Amino acid sequence: MRSIYLVLDMQNDLVAEDGPSGKGPLGQQVRERGILERTAAAIAKARAAKVPIGYVRVGFSPDYRECPTTSIIFSGARQHGLFKLGTRGTEVHTKIAPQPGDFDVVKNRVSPFYGTNLEPILRANGIERIFCSGVSTIAVVQGTVRDAHDRDYAVTVLEDCCASPTADDHEAAIRVLQRFTQFTTSDTVTFSD
Amino acid sequence: MRSIYLVLDMQNDLVAEDGPSGKGPLGQQVRERGILERTAAAIAKARAAKVPIGYVRVGFSPDYRECPTTSIIFSGARQHGLFKLGTRGTEVHTKIAPQPGDFDVVKNRVSPFYGTNLEPILRANGIERIFCSGVSTIAVVQGTVRDAHDRDYAVTVLEDCCASPTADDHEAAIRVLQRFTQFTTSDTVTFSD
Amino acid sequence: MRSIYLVLDMQNDLVAEDGPSGKGPLGQQVRERGILERTAAAIAKARAAKVPIGYVRVGFSPDYRECPTTSIIFSGARQHGLFKLGTRGTEVHTKIAPQPGDFDVVKNRVSPFYGTNLEPILRANGIERIFCSGVSTIAVVQGTVRDAHDRDYAVTVLEDCCASPTADDHEAAIRVLQRFTQFTTSDTVTFSD
């Protein structure tokens, strides 16, 4: 079964130590849980197994013309100048930097399946299994798992490479996904293509 | 702003007192929380406000030919003979029975936005706001809120008309939805079209 | 490669001899080209090859509550009382009647891929190749071929089982599909699963 590893929203605006979220509760969780290091290890394993990597990033034109005014989530981004394409904030953190040949999926909403070329990518490459992790567990990880489930992809979440603004949020998100996906960790995952 | 009230998966296989789930933990939650009575009250308010009602139901042909073999969730349904279209199990509970003119949305997966005519219905009727509730909070309610959010619908969940197999599951699901939706209750909701 | 044969909009409102379209130009084309007989032959071949059949039908609730008021195409349907679910008009013509186990896909717009459970069906059954035919070539056949192409399904049109209100329309539709699909006929098609 052909696989892909989706690294979700691991961009500087959310995970850089000196970034707007990195200085706050999400950044603290990311550091406490060693998310960047664990994700780097998982990516290395996926590359070794020749499983393609897809970096998913959320981003808008600097004037936010693709961004809804109604969303609670994105009105914060707009207010604080987050997620501007072409700036460092939407680039993937250097510790887990993309390499030539990786997939780049830019999205304008929460789920990577909505309004993106993720599905054309999955279909063109005959992919049937999705490994995924990222921030936050309550937003993009949930969206990925749920949409992948409904489209009959096998899904595995690398739990120790996911974080939310609080540990309770993370645990709640994992709890509600129990019946939708399998869980593994960066240590124990076996990528196979 | 035109609205709709989506009543999610409130079908006998899940909420009937003598049904397969009704006898188990989900049924206990439904009864303890008075879900059927509260939902009936909310539906009455929506009807009084001329807000259309959409009943969402999960169902398959009796041989499950539209049902994936891979899903953890649906393999249970298949094993226990649940969700067969044309049987009582996929009919909405009589306490909150549909009336002529209500919308009927049948789905083959968890989210009512995937593989159904929900979006054609919303578009044909110029609907911009979705009120919703149902069972379970961790599955169909989550899916509805997230997909509606990404498609720029305003969403309001009637929290006291939702239930999950355990109170902890319900609370976890509500927790992770905080930034995606507004919450209200059957007592305080004001439907307006 | 798993296959399906989609029989598109071959319902009484469009192809019955005494129906609203059957009495007009489309009906004349259907009879002149022997569409019902050829489709019956193709269906028999598909059944013999154990290729599943999917009947696609366009239909609305009798008050047309799922039907857009803006569409040029569907305002005609609304005006003339066509495509009402639960009436003979939306039933498949008896000469090519469905059998138990066939798929039934009801749609509210032109393309069978939009707002229907076609994609859940294709995915649950691992289908990668779509054979199709029906009426009209300029509407549902075009929509099926184009949407299937973009989703990376192999597509084959049974050209002699398709018709449009005029022979020129049919030929124009076939012409513009040349680069999107392969063509075959009911005589020469080989279904294989």
Added chain:
Amino acid sequence: MRSIYLVLDMQNDLVAEDGPSGKGPLGQQVRERGILERTAAAIAKARAAKVPIGYVRVGFSPDYRECPTTSIIFSGARQHGLFKLGTRGTEVHTKIAPQPGDFDVVKNRVSPFYGTNLEPILRANGIERIFCSGVSTIAVVQGTVRDAHDRDYAVTVLEDCCASPTADDHEAAIRVLQRFTQFTTSDTVTFSD
């Protein structure tokens, strides 16, 4: 009713005088019909009316990793090195060059509604009417009109800003779209927002 003008696939690989298609039949049609000049005039009118412009482009990573191997259309592109993102071939022709603030929609297939951020853009901006034109009439223009129709957008095609590899192809494509859309020309169009 808020509007957008979608300029479809008017990129150098398809319309540049010295490009791979520009030297062939499509380029000849584009020049004979004055497509670039007419499109420039239409864009100027849209800008004057404050109607936003959306440039749609087809493109892939240089190794075609998002491109299906099965498509008749795209296997030609792959073979001839067309549609590589980051090269001049996927840039819009300088005669109709984008300006800051215009929308940029990159697609991996034929229809701009599949696997792109077009729908998030339309929703975020409350757009209900789509004006469109481009090359070719048989491919991207058809796909745009059909998908927009099914999603209940009002659609108007600027017929004299569209071309196909032959005049017969163009006329066939226009013919089969008669019931799906309105037609206008760059001279007579009135954009209004």
